[in-house]
Amino acid sequence: MKLSNFDPVSQDVFAKQLKIAALFVLVIFSILILRLWFLQIVNGSAYRDRSENNRIRLQSMAPFRGVIRDRSGKILVDNRPSYDLYVIPEEIHDTEALLNRLAVLGNLEMALMKERLSRAASGYPFKPVCLKKDISREELAMLETRRFDLPGVMIKVRPQRHYFYGDLAAHVLGYLGEISEKQLKSGQFPNAKSGDLIGKTGMERRWQKSLNGGRGGEQVEVDAAGRRIKVISQKLPVSGADVCLTINRELQTLAEKALSGKHGAVVAMDPRNGQILALASSPSYDPNLFITGFDGGTWKNIVSSSDYPLHNRALTGQYPPGSVFKIIVALAGLEEGVITPWEALYCNGEYSLGRGRYRCWKRWGHGKVDLNRALVESCDIYFYHLGMRLGVDRIAHYARQLGLGQKTGLNLGHEKGGLIPTTEWKRKRWGTPWQGGETVSTAIGQSFVLVTPLQVATFVSAVFNGGHVYRPQVTRWVRKPGGESIFEFAPQLIRDVEIKPEYLELVKKALSGVVNHPRGTGSKARLVDITVAGKTGTAQVVNLKKEKEAKAKGEIPWKYRDHAWFVAVAPADAPRITVAVLVEHGGHGGSAAAPIAKTLIEAYLRVPGG
Amino acid sequence: MLDRRLIQNFDWVLLLLLLLLAGISILNLYSATYAIRDVGGSRIFMKQFYWFLIGFSVFLVMITFNYYYLERLAYPAYFFTVALLIIVLLVGKVMSGSQRWLSLGPAVFQPSELAKISMVLVLAKFFSDRGGSEDYRLRDLWQPFILILVPCGLILKEPDLGTALFLGMVSFSMILIVKVNRKSLLIFLGCCLLAAPVVWFGMKDYQQRRILTFLQPDMDPLGAGYHINQSKIAIGSGQFWGKGYLQGTQTRLHFLPEQHTDFAFSVLAEEWGLVGVTGLLLLYLFLILWGLNIAKGSKDRFGAILAVGIVAIVFWQVVINVGMVTGLLPVVGIPLLLFSYGGSSLISTMAAMGLLMNISMRRFMFQ
Numbered sequence: 001m002k003l004s005n006f007d008p009v010s011q012d013v014f015a016k017q018l019k020i021a022a023l024f025v026l027v028i029f030s031i032l033i034l035r036l037w038f039l040q041i042v043n044g045s046a047y048r049d050r051s052e053n054n055r056i057r058l059q060s061m062a063p064f065r066g067v068i069r070d071r072s073g074k075i076l077v078d079n080r081p082s083y084d085l086y087v088i089p090e091e092i093h094d095t096e097a098l099l100n101r102l103a104v105l106g107n108l109e110m111a112l113m114k115e116r117l118s119r120a121a122s123g124y125p126f127k128p129v130c131l132k133k134d135i136s137r138e139e140l141a142m143l144e145t146r147r148f149d150l151p152g153v154m155i156k157v158r159p160q161r162h163y164f165y166g167d168l169a170a171h172v173l174g175y176l177g178e179i180s181e182k183q184l185k186s187g188q189f190p191n192a193k194s195g196d197l198i199g200k201t202g203m204e205r206r207w208q209k210s211l212n213g214g215r216g217g218e219q220v221e222v223d224a225a226g227r228r229i230k231v232i233s234q235k236l237p238v239s240g241a242d243v244c245l246t247i248n249r250e251l252q253t254l255a256e257k258a259l260s261g262k263h264g265a266v267v268a269m270d271p272r273n274g275q276i277l278a279l280a281s282s283p284s285y286d287p288n289l290f291i292t293g294f295d296g297g298t299w300k301n302i303v304s305s306s307d308y309p310l311h312n313r314a315l316t317g318q319y320p321p322g323s324v325f326k327i328i329v330a331l332a333g334l335e336e337g338v339i340t341p342w343e344a345l346y347c348n349g350e351y352s353l354g355r356g357r358y359r360c361w362k363r364w365g366h367g368k369v370d371l372n373r374a375l376v377e378s379c380d381i382y383f384y385h386l387g388m389r390l391g392v393d394r395i396a397h398y399a400r401q402l403g404l405g406q407k408t409g410l411n412l413g414h415e416k417g418g419l420i421p422t423t424e425w426k427r428k429r430w431g432t433p434w435q436g437g438e439t440v441s442t443a444i445g446q447s448f449v450l451v452t453p454l455q456v457a458t459f460v461s462a463v464f465n466g467g468h469v470y471r472p473q474v475t476r477w478v479r480k481p482g483g484e485s486i487f488e489f490a491p492q493l494i495r496d497v498e499i500k501p502e503y504l505e506l507v508k509k510a511l512s513g514v515v516n517h518p519r520g521t522g523s524k525a526r527l528v529d530i531t532v533a534g535k536t537g538t539a540q541v542v543n544l545k546k547e548k549e550a551k552a553k554g555e556i557p558w559k560y561r562d563h564a565w566f567v568a569v570a571p572a573d574a575p576r577i578t579v580a581v582l583v584e585h586g587g588h589g590g591s592a593a594a595p596i597a598k599t600l601i602e603a604y605l606r607v608p609g610g
Numbered sequence: 611m612l613d614r615r616l617i618q619n620f621d622w623v624l625l626l627l628l629l630l631l632a633g634i635s636i637l638n639l640y641s642a643t644y645a646i647r648d649v650g651g652s653r654i655f656m657k658q659f660y661w662f663l664i665g666f667s668v669f670l671v672m673i674t675f676n677y678y679y680l681e682r683l684a685y686p687a688y689f690f691t692v693a694l695l696i697i698v699l700l701v702g703k704v705m706s707g708s709q710r711w712l713s714l715g716p717a718v719f720q721p722s723e724l725a726k727i728s729m730v731l732v733l734a735k736f737f738s739d740r741g742g743s744e745d746y747r748l749r750d751l752w753q754p755f756i757l758i759l760v761p762c763g764l765i766l767k768e769p770d771l772g773t774a775l776f777l778g779m780v781s782f783s784m785i786l787i788v789k790v791n792r793k794s795l796l797i798f799l800g801c802c803l804l805a806a807p808v809v810w811f812g813m814k815d816y817q818q819r820r821i822l823t824f825l826q827p828d829m830d831p832l833g834a835g836y837h838i839n840q841s842k843i844a845i846g847s848g849q850f851w852g853k854g855y856l857q858g859t860q861t862r863l864h865f866l867p868e869q870h871t872d873f874a875f876s877v878l879a880e881e882w883g884l885v886g887v888t889g890l891l892l893l894y895l896f897l898i899l900w901g902l903n904i905a906k907g908s909k910d911r912f913g914a915i916l917a918v919g920i921v922a923i924v925f926w927q928v929v930i931n932v933g934m935v936t937g938l939l940p941v942v943g944i945p946l947l948l949f950s951y952g953g954s955s956l957i958s959t960m961a962a963m964g965l966l967m968n969i970s971m972r973r974f975m976f977q
Binding site for chain 2: 009011013014015017018021022025026028029031032033035036037038040041043044045046047048050051052055058185187219233
């Protein structure tokens with residue numbers, strides 16, 4: 001027996017409290033029962049009627065996804081109505097007959113329809129089953145006019161994404177796809193349902209939240225045939241915000257045309273602020289196909305093709321820069337004081353380092369070469385010397401200053417950062433010390449060096465705009481339908497390079513000579529009335545020996561051929577456009593890539609206003 | 611452990627009430643899920659049956675020991691629960707936008723269910739320790755306030771507004787039962803009123819919307835407004851005798867969402883009418899009054915207050931759920947005790963009932 005710790009006085013108080021509690025409980029329960037009486041007896045028959053005729057349906061209203069425009073406001077991506085054919089299983093009287101009629105009127109396959117219906121049979125009897133999406137105008141007319149005779153059939157309209165110009169700027173725009181299980185569970189898409197389409201790549205993905213808008217819906221009363229009697233209440237969908245890109249549509253079209261049939265990338269940028277005027281990657285694809293659906297063969301081709309059309313080569317293509325890299329080595333040499341503008345070195349076509357023998361692209365050499373001439377005629381020997389004087393780590397320092405070896409941060413999906421080797425990197429990565437011969441190759445943009453076309457456009461812009469490395473951006477503004485601004489472009493300065501302005505001027509002058517001097521390697525980009533500056537680059541894919549063997553056999557196979565680079569800025573004194581061109585396996589930069597840059601610059605600058 | 615006197619004092623009434631509720635629940639769930647033809651649906655009532663079996667085993671386990679051992683466990687259990695609630699916020703599973711569950715292999719478990727029992731336990735312990743017959747003033751109550759606010763706050767963060775509110779009401783009931791000074795009570799209520807705007811702005815969008823929809827159902831035609839509409843139609847259309855078992859059109863045609871969980875009561879109302887729901891409510895009423903009686907008969911302070919706490923759990927769950935489905939209260943997602951489908955809820959309820967039985971059976975042990 002335990003002693004009670006409940007003294008009689010407390011017990012009495014407690015008992016009184018319990019009585020009050022019991023009373024309270026009784027009162028509340030009476031209220032509940034009264035309420036039930038009110039619902040069931042007083043209003044009972046009214047509710048009974050409503051339940052018998054209950055045809056209140058919830059219908060979702062998809063929002064209008066925001067429109068994407070180019071910089072001049074021209075629409076690149078918008079929405080068009082798509083008509084989908086549905087049936088409500090519970091309301092079909094004679095399934096076989098209905099399906100037969102639909103097969104004729106709507107061009108549908110019996111087997112497909114039956115399969116869809118049977119799959120849905122385990123669900124709710126009143127839930128509409130989709131038989132065909134995006135029916136044609138003719139099919140729509142046939143079905144709509146006969147709908148009184150087709151019980152259970154319903155046609156729903158929904159907006160479908162439409163990429164106006166097919167594959168134009170596909171890598172920039174991106175495409176839509178169904179939201180994945182993982183994304184739904186992650187909580188990042190709080191209002192999304194299974195089956196919703198969301199942006200998967202490109203700008204469609206970058207601005208998904210703003211473009212998407214908000215879903216709406218309505219409580220609709222329908223009659224026994226499913227026709228809407230009245231809308232009980234409605235929540236209007238919120239249209240998505242519009243996105244304006246910095247892309248110039250005409251320039252983009254030109255760039256893609258120039259790359260057609262080739263593999264490569266073109267990046268056109270405004271060097272004053274980092275706005276991207278054109279970003280092309282070839283081969284490309286048509287985002288419309290992602291919506292209308294691929295047939296099995298096309299999808300397989302796209303995904304497994306060794307051409308990798310889905311890859312954006314401008315951002316993820318990493319290539320050796322070849323002679324384009326000399327710009328950086330030259331600036332490094334000047335700033336570090338290991339070379340002066342007048343010091344002339346001698347190029348006889350050969351350079352020895354230890355047991356290694358390196359050549360200049362010009363078989364018998366250029367003769368006496370100063371900095372200006374070395375860039376204009378792209379002398380390799382000059383840069384071998386310069387490279388050795390600097391050492392790879394100092395070269396790396398300036399390369400990194402100008403943005404190489406790291407991602408630019410352009411928010412357009414997957415981007416690669418390239419590679420700028422250093423002695424420490426080599427030790428960590430390969431476990432062996434750095435060799436002198438590797439410096440030699442690095443100085444002319446071979447060896448381990450890797451850059452993306454976007455990085456090339458960015459760093460050359462910095463050289464010409466006074467040393468400001470701007471982050472490339474592709475969004476001009478994002479505004480809600482009412483005009484409220486979500487985003488407005490503003491230049492993002494990554495850093496100012498620590499290179500004296502006079503050195504930048506020197507290099508700029510030399511690069512102008514590359515195009516305009518009679519012996520310049522970039523003469524194919526020359527324009528009569530506009531001063532174009534630039535640099536060619538020919539990046540080796542296989543080592544020289546292999547190349548020579550292949551040449552001896554006849555033509556060099558495509559995959560052994562060098563990559564062709566050209567980067568140009570115009571007008572040289574007050575630059576308004578930078579163009580970086582890479583043609584995979586294009587051969588010489590001067591002949592394969594330079595003409596592309598010329599076409600773009602010409603088109604861009606000759607138009608009044610640019 | 612089980613001597614003859616215990617068996618003599620076995621509370622058959624309580625057991626009968628629970629069995630009746632279990633039976634009605636399973637019958638009702640069968641109807642509620644009847645219309646879903648896919649594999650998962652019609653098996654729900656079987657799952658509920660299995661949960662009841664497990665629940666009854668827990669119930670029996672709760673009877674075997676002497677409940678005053680729980681006095682010693684009260685505070686540790688409380689802190690353990692708080693720890694679990696913190697863990698849930700850190701690594702809990704996210705479902706439908708809230709983080710309330712911890713996965714243990716194939717099963718998921720909600721620490722907030724555990725919180726109901728440990729809250730009641732710890733408050734009972736606190737008040738039974740104080741003793742005395744004086745009224746409680748506000749200054750005496752700061753400790754219970756903290757004890758209450760911590761788990762409620764954590765649950766609110768999940769976010770689970772319904773359960774947090776429910777826990778608050780249960781705790782508040784327990785405080786009231788040990789007699790609070792009238793003036794203190796008024797001051798406290800005054801503070802609550804003042805705090806209301808702060809709470810309002812602290813609520814998330816959809817929680818605010820729920821309250822607004824309650825006041826104006828047309829505001830949210832797609833969400834809560836639709837649920838309540840359909841629920842009222844279901845309930846009202848039952849009229850006096852109901853439409854008959856398995857004949858509820860709202861249920862069968864799936865106009866009523868969540869019909870095996872939050873709105874299970876509406877299914878009963880449609881099929882069994884006023885007669886049926888009044889019967890069910892009377893069962894609950896009887897259970898509550900019987901529980902209060904057990905509290906009265908217990909000569910042990912701890913047991914008595916604990917019994918009141920358990921009764922409060924029953925009371926508030928019933929009131930909030932029925933109030934919600936009839937449109938008297940905003941939709942807050944509280945399922946109906948022992949009636950709606952739900953494993954965690956069932957287990958914790960049966961454990962609480964076991965405790966009640968325990969207290970009832972051992973009242974002879976005190977003088």
